[in-house]
Amino acid sequence: SRYWHGDNLPFDGPGGILAHAFFPKTHREGDVHFDYDETWTIGNNLGTDLLQVAAHEFGHVLGLQHTAVSKSLMSPFYIFRYPLSLSEDDKQGIQYLYGKPKQDPDPTPTQPSELPQPDLETNEITNVEPVQPDACDTAFDAAATIRGELFFFKSRYVWRLRAGKLQDGYPALASRHWQGIPSSVDATFEDPLGNIWFFQDSQYWIYDGERRVSGPTPIVELGLPAAPVQAALVWGAEKNKIYIFSGGNYWRFNPHTRQVDNIYPRTMADWRGVPQEIDAAFQDEFGFAYFLRGRDYWKFDPVQVKVLEGYPRQISQDFFSCAPSS
Known part of the structure; x- marks a missing residue:
């Protein structure tokens, strides 16, 4: 069934x-x-x-x-x-x-x-682990702004934040939203057409809302190397620039042609103050980018094109109202 x-x-x-x-x-x-x-x-x-x-x-x-x-x-x-x-x-x-x-x-x-x-x-x-991951003690696998809401992913689970507040019933199995989603997600983003992309290992899936329209498909067909994607970021006022991160490098991706631009990859040095290796990334409604690594995050200023002072900060404290950890 x-x-x-x-x-x-x-x-x-x-x-x-x-x-x-x-x-x-x-x-x-x-x-x-x-x-x-x-x-x-x-x-x-x-x-x-x-x-x-x-x-x-x-x-x-x-x-x-x-x-x-x-x-x-x-x-x-x-x-x-x-x-x-x-x-x-x-x-x-x-x-x-x-x-x-x-x-x-x-x-x-x-x-x-x-x-x-x-x-x-x-x-x-x-075959789900008997204890759900605790947001106060978790290094998230992926994060993205989808339909104006912020989603964090860990293993098979997803947390959903609306207006900065965790919604009732979360964390929940990600498969409750996206049937057929892989058992864990390395990176995800929503493109300008409203399609939601999920990456795991060297493959990707595309969903229209909660309906899968394609995948799994090898990421090499996008012009990316056959290596796991670590993070994806929708960037810019028009949200028409998509950056994909892996192995200390990044690519600019065109969702319309479904190809990366031919002048890439470039190194993470372009993102001043951001760690070389990251786990996830997303953009907020004000245009700031957030880069996650382990249990910390860095907030990136689109005007100064560098990380703001006072970072990194703890994800659990700022997004889930957890007590500060040592």
Whole structure:
């Protein structure tokens, strides 16, 4: 199944939620749904192992809930293991529900360790890290102004700021906005036509709003080297200049021709006061550029063409109202 598929429990594209199943004595008891957009494999870690996820979901169909035992098949977080095997906790769980084999005279097994569970009809297995990144303790992968709002990206997650305030419900999975987005984003920008570009490793994707229109496409087709893009910046009053940064160099990119200008690359020395290597960049509504590296940022003056005095400053403190860190 893909995204919305008739049970009010939509999938979210690659990564995130892998599958879900319905418990016994529910209106869909026995149903198991798999996310079509995962890269499914059998017996290797080149994608998501279908047999392992299926066995987990069949456990739910039989009545097993999630367990706090990390090595259990019924752990809520997917970690590839081969060959597939049941832990003692898995065995105790199924025997608690259905009893031990008749030839085994041992006493009734103790109840397995379980996480507290709400009274739901279904359980999901995900490969998302169990703890969301904390904006107060995070070096972001990418940032961009999109539709007048500021987005920060880290791993599979996105933070959304409007008028300087973090919006309710964030951080959230980036795939909730952009279905099929790569599992992490190296750089992103919104071009003058409103298209949103995402870069990961040596490929890029283009979205019209939340709809993917192309990608993945090799970045060498843009005239860039086959190396990960570190940051992208929409620059200028008309927002018609786009700069792409990688490996201490930068290129000016024309989104209409989808090619970099032939006088590039140039070195980061042109951006006076900006670090040689950066993680992300964006422009605010007043024309100032922001360059992120680690947990710090530098504010760049478009008139003086250099970093303002008093920088770097902490991203967490100025954008997320966190306490200053040492």
